[in-house]
Amino acid sequence: MHNVGRELLAGVTLLAIAVPVNIGYSQIAGLPATAGLYALIVPAAIWALLVSSRQLVASPDAAASALVASSLGGLAVAGGKDYATLALAQAIIGGVMFFACAFFKLGFLANFLSKPILTGFVGGLALDILLDQVAKMLGVKIHSGEEFLVKLGELFTGLPTVNPWSVLISVSSIAIILLGRRWLARVPWALVVLVLWTILDVSAGLENQGVAVLGTIQAGPPKLTWPIIDWSMWLALIPSAAALTVVAMGEGLLVSRAYGAKRDYPVNLNRDLFAFGAANVAAGASGAFTMGSSTSRTAAMDQAGSRTQVPALVTAVITLLLVIFGTGLLEHIPSPVIGAIITVAVVPLLGFGEFAALWRLRKFEFAVAAVCFLTSLLLGPIQGILIAFVLALVNLAKSAADPAxxxxxxxxxxxxxxxxxxxxxxxxxxxxxxxxxxxxxxxxxxxxxxxxxxxxxxxxxxxxxxxxxxxxxxxxxxxxxxxxxxxxxxxxxxxxxxxxxxxxxxxxxxxxxxxxxxxxxxxxxxxxxxxxxxxxxxxxxxxxxxxx
Missing domain, CATH: 3.30.750.24 (STAS domain)
Structure with a gap:
């Protein structure tokens, strides 16, 4: 009974972390807030029932959300119905790719994404995400679908329009989250600041002071659907779906294997690939978007003492109740709060410590990480993942060409x-x-x-x-x-x-x-x-x- 209670409490903790963060990720991806919430229901439940890992948490993540936005931005207008339909189709294509990888037992491919490659690739995407969040926290409007340098220029030219209330909300939220984690790490501080500023918005009318809010959220449970698009659009989505699959596979399987070794239980990587496939097809059929894994939430569940997938099922049930009965509570969430929560989550992904260690230990691998960083940041994530694979092969050939x-x-x-x-x-x-x-x-x-x-x-x-x-x-x-x-x-x-x-x-x-x-x-x-x-x-x- 003690273990059951611990797992249920961990589920509440996961819910408190996931709801505000997933809303933020859906905004990064250019999708409605419900897309992030729906990802916590059917896809997460299917994942929990199929995966071999007892702890790995499945969810859209920051890197995948940015990749979704950059890959779909040239095909449809963010926020529109066609854009959302493409996101569903993209998730389904990724799911089929995961099924293929599981069938052909290609879990070993995750080893090609070395730590320097993942550090650089994810770091570049993280900086692009951070720029959008900084603009949100300052109350400056920029076009999130543009290239990094264009958005950076828009941010600088928009500095005269900074909203003081947005800055106050953002700075106070970041301070509360960081200081709260230091003093009481088990408290879901992201949820605390979200609730606090939502109450203040409702009572003090912060929207009248120019503070942007989340806005109307469509209530109701996820509905089973299927994206209807032309075959040409299905084909156009294949490269981005492949990139998303590779990134999710590289990070997810490594984390799955690491926690299996840490807690001494077996994992089946090809079964995990199948679970990724099922979760992504479910995401595409239930109004969510591409599913990967969350390293930070997996670590949080490990620290909370969870050793099963029960927390994911608890989160799925409570989130379902939330989208049916409680969406009105979410409409007044100030956007700067979401920006602050995402910023705190994304900054560690910049990889400052990893870059410093690579520079100190292996200059060539530092160069590999730097090239992946700049490529994903300036050229785009699809180009970044292609360059990452080329560099992986070059690094492999370099090592093999000069044996002892x-x-x-x-x-x-x-x-x-x-x-x-x-x-x-x-x-x-x-x-x-x-x-x-x-x-x-x-x-x-x-x-x-x-x-x-x-x-x-x-x-x-x-x-x-x-x-x-x-x-x-x-x-x-x-x-x-x-x-x-x-x-x-x-x-x-x-x-x-x-x-x-x-x-x-x-x-x-x-x-x-x-x-x-x-x-x-x-x-x-x-x-x-x-x-x-x-x-x-x-x-x-x-x-x-x-x-x-």
Whole structure:
């Protein structure tokens, strides 16, 4: 019973966090407030019933909301009926893509979105969102569908129209949320400021002082529907739906896996992809918009002691009652309050700490994050996600093209990388050189394999090398280009009167060597010590002569 009570209380906490934030996200996306609220009902309930993760919270998030706005802005007018219909269709297309990813077991693709890529991509979107919220908090009108630099110009030119009441509401709301979290972290301070300023608006008539409010919200439960649009529009939505799917998959699966490991329960990433698909189709069929996951709400539920999806179901039930009976309570919410709540939620997504750590630890990965940041901010999220994938592949190729290459000692332990070996001329044992190449041999590092082996042999020439053995412990596979490089290296070694062999070869790699004919005329040894013992014995039997 104690656990049930804890889960129900966590559901109330989730509701207090989700309602004001989802209203803000729907505004970012250019959709009515009900779109954000409806996302908490049918889609969230279906997600809770299907997902393997016990804690991951599904919801539209800030990055997805900005991506929805930027991708649909050129196809329809934000706030219009056609725009909302496109948002529904976009969610359904994303759901189908998630189903496909689950069917083909593509959960591993989430690994391609590294931390630097996600940091830069989400940071760029967060800054774009923040600009809209700053304008809202100042009471300055800008066109949210415009490019970042255009909106920045509109904000500066609109500064003479700043509304003092809007500034007061915003600053006080941010102060209350931040200070309240420090003193009483369990209190839903976002809901507190929302209720407080709504009451003041109703009692003091802040709208008469030029303060914008949420306005009329259509009452009623979500209705099952299906977007009716031309096939050309369905096709036009595919790129943005794909980008949304990739971002949600990258962040959601990583968080799901992290909390599963933290709380010691199994997760099935492909089942989670299926749950994402079902939630997004449900969103498109019930008046919501694209569903992703919320890292901040997942963390909040973890801190509240929740270890199940019960809070999502509690939130769905209470939100349903709210949209049926309580929308009148939401109409007088001042827009600056929503701006303040979203600002507090979005600022951590800018990733200042992550950028500083990347600069300190890995300059190349900092550059990757910076490029993703600027691309998503200045060119748009679709271009940003494409650049992110290209950079992921470049980063992967860069790492694979320059693997560690070591000369082993008699115990099979690396003595050092090839460069110092070339300077010192080390060998494994008298007349024997065992070289470990720490990667699969493929087109990106084939030349590196050849250069490393030849360099080690030439550097060790004064030691009268008679045998070259490739340690294959870290070689998982060899492609056609890699096989050509190994064959050319083997030929180069044999032409110098040296023997060429392999050690620590796994059965699957042995089959690859056989398929390419790379084992012909070469001996495959068990271990480094086995190779040294057999080759030394053969040299002794031949009076120290070279092995052909």
């Amino acid at each position: 290459v070591d000369v082993l000692n008699a115990q099979g332990v690396p003595q050092g990388s090839i460069l110092p070996v070339q300077e010192r001329g080390e060998v494994t044992a008298p007349g024997i050189l065992v070289i470990r190449f720490a990667a699969r041999v493929f087109f990106a590092n084939a030349s590196a394999f050849k250069d490393a082996v030849e360099g080690a042999v030439l550097a060790a020439a004064p030691a009268e090398v008679r045998h070259v053995v490739i340690d294959c412990e870290a070689i998982g596979d060899i492609d056609v280009t890699g096989a050509d490089a190994v064959a050319a290296t083997k030929q180069w070694v044999l032409e110098r009167g040296l023997s060429f062999g392999y050690c620590r070869v796994r059965p699957d790699l042995a089959r690859v060597l056989s398929e390419f004919g790379l084992d012909a005329g070469s001996t495959i040894y068990g271990t480094t010590r086995d190779a040294i013992a057999r080759l030394s014995a053969a040299d002794a039997a031949q009076g120290g002569g070279a092995q052909p």
